[in-house]
Amino acid sequence: MSDKPSVLRETDEEARKLARMLLRSAGYAALAVIDPDNGFPAASRVLLGTDIDGVPVILVSALSAHTKALSEDPRASLLVGEPGKGDPLAHARLAIRCRAERVDRATTLHDRIRTRFLGEHPKAKLYIDFPDFGFYRLLPLSASLNGGFGKAYLLPGEDLEIRSVFSETIARDAEAIVRELVLRRPGAVAKFTDKLKTRASRSWRISTVDAAGFTVIVGENRLRYDFSSPIDSYENLQSYISKVTYSIP
Amino acid sequence: MSDKPSVLRETDEEARKLARMLLRSAGYAALAVIDPDNGFPAASRVLLGTDIDGVPVILVSALSAHTKALSEDPRASLLVGEPGKGDPLAHARLAIRCRAERVDRATTLHDRIRTRFLGEHPKAKLYIDFPDFGFYRLLPLSASLNGGFGKAYLLPGEDLEIRSVFSETIARDAEAIVRELVLRRPGAVAKFTDKLKTRASRSWRISTVDAAGFTVIVGENRLRYDFSSPIDSYENLQSYISKVTYSIP
Numbered sequence: 001m002s003d004k005p006s007v008l009r010e011t012d013e014e015a016r017k018l019a020r021m022l023l024r025s026a027g028y029a030a031l032a033v034i035d036p037d038n039g040f041p042a043a044s045r046v047l048l049g050t051d052i053d054g055v056p057v058i059l060v061s062a063l064s065a066h067t068k069a070l071s072e073d074p075r076a077s078l079l080v081g082e083p084g085k086g087d088p089l090a091h092a093r094l095a096i097r098c099r100a101e102r103v104d105r106a107t108t109l110h111d112r113i114r115t116r117f118l119g120e121h122p123k124a125k126l127y128i129d130f131p132d133f134g135f136y137r138l139l140p141l142s143a144s145l146n147g148g149f150g151k152a153y154l155l156p157g158e159d160l161e162i163r164s165v166f167s168e169t170i171a172r173d174a175e176a177i178v179r180e181l182v183l184r185r186p187g188a189v190a191k192f193t194d195k196l197k198t199r200a201s202r203s204w205r206i207s208t209v210d211a212a213g214f215t216v217i218v219g220e221n222r223l224r225y226d227f228s229s230p231i232d233s234y235e236n237l238q239s240y241i242s243k244v245t246y247s248i249p
Numbered sequence: 250m251s252d253k254p255s256v257l258r259e260t261d262e263e264a265r266k267l268a269r270m271l272l273r274s275a276g277y278a279a280l281a282v283i284d285p286d287n288g289f290p291a292a293s294r295v296l297l298g299t300d301i302d303g304v305p306v307i308l309v310s311a312l313s314a315h316t317k318a319l320s321e322d323p324r325a326s327l328l329v330g331e332p333g334k335g336d337p338l339a340h341a342r343l344a345i346r347c348r349a350e351r352v353d354r355a356t357t358l359h360d361r362i363r364t365r366f367l368g369e370h371p372k373a374k375l376y377i378d379f380p381d382f383g384f385y386r387l388l389p390l391s392a393s394l395n396g397g398f399g400k401a402y403l404l405p406g407e408d409l410e411i412r413s414v415f416s417e418t419i420a421r422d423a424e425a426i427v428r429e430l431v432l433r434r435p436g437a438v439a440k441f442t443d444k445l446k447t448r449a450s451r452s453w454r455i456s457t458v459d460a461a462g463f464t465v466i467v468g469e470n471r472l473r474y475d476f477s478s479p480i481d482s483y484e485n486l487q488s489y490i491s492k493v494t495y496s497i498p
Contacts, residue, residue: 041326042344045328088276093293097291
């Protein structure tokens with residue numbers, strides 16, 4: 001397509017880890033869609049969650065412009081990664097090209113997503129069941145990672161997915177799994193949040209768990225911990241959790 | 250277009266003020282463009298400034314995907330308004346539908362934009378003159394303001410522009426105007442930043458001035474002060490500045 005030298009770096013495991021972390025620890029995103037009235041791109045802010053297979057999900061109102069757009073054209077893009085202090089372009093961000101699929105309300109898929117989403121966004125309880133609200137799964141097709149100046153990578157969409165035979169079990173028993181983890185390893189998550197330099201005295205809770213890791217909410221912060229590889233059994237999960245306190249850099 | 254009751258509120262002066270504040274105090278934005286290869290919308294992060302007429306400007310590299318997209322299709326959307334603590338959807342944000350116009354390097358327009366942009370983003374000095382970098386003006390066509398749940402407004406693009414016969418003078422003499430303002434009213438901006446509860450001991454500076462107001466950078470924060478109406482003379486500017494300390498709520 002171009003004679004110019006590529007500015008892309010070869011995608012390595014570190015880049016994949018960073019991309020996953022950015023997506024899985026994001027509580028909101030910028031969503032870009034195509035406005036069906038004029039063909040313009042349209043950006044908006046959306047609350048973000050992930051399904052058990054790692055696919056990002058959004059909760060949107062049928063009255064909003066982005067939902068009308070997605071119902072006519074499923075092509076979309078999600079931008080995640082909050083800039084912190086200093087130059088906004090020095091902070092890592094991930095843009096995901098995706099295809100939106102509406103989630104039918106009367107399905108077990110909907111129930112699974114609803115439960116996980118409320119774990120991530122408890123305040124959404126106020127409107128999650130309004131008749132005009134609904135979920136879309138945004139299937140990742142490809143992603144563009146920018147890890148700071150001169151650090152650009154392209155990833156296939158599947159690098160963001162979580163594939164495990166254990167996923168369905170986790171989705172079904174998530175609440176019990178989280179409860180048991182916290183009971184059996186009361187210090188593990190606290191140490192985890194300690195090491196990430198959040199205030200130890202703050203209350204924390206595990207918001208979601210999946211085969212690739214878990215997300216902890218501490219005050220206003222959202223922390224993601226990914227296992228070194230996706231788990232495929234309950235024993236495997238226990239074993240990873242017991243290592244949490246040692247595996248944090 | 251729809252039989253549904255409108256969820257839009259009537260746009261009032263308060264909404265216009267909020268929209269202007271969100272745009273003029275933003276240091277970065279999410280940019281949505283159309284990917285010419287596949288027609289998908291594509292979101293990315295860009296550094297943002299404003300021209301003397303209030304038009305948002307971005308500094309982009311010709312090597313980046315968004316620049317390639319804009320060179321083939323000028324339709325774009327900008328999302329500004331940082332979420333703070335709490336629910337990301339409770340924080341105001343503004344999406345601007347706009348048409349991108351490349352700024353030719355060998356023009357006085359380019360010089361004006363370059364000077365203002367460096368005022369807003371001093372670190373951009375490292376790459377602003379690289380041959381692959383350039384500016385686009387993003388002419389606002391319309392804007393969608395979301396001031397929190399249930400507070401949606403539509404604005405015509407002109408509501409974001411700054412029209413004043415004095416603009417060219419300010420653009421030309423900006424540095425001298427800022428210097429004199431600070432000399433004559435040494436306490437004004439400090440009181441302004443004090444009232445906005447930033448740490449008084451922090452260093453501050455006026456980054457840009459235009460006919461509608463001025464922007465102050467205090468540490469990592471960017472504060473915008475808009476006059477009650479655009480100024481049209483030097484005396485008018487002085488008079489507004491002398492009122493700054495009294496007019497902050």
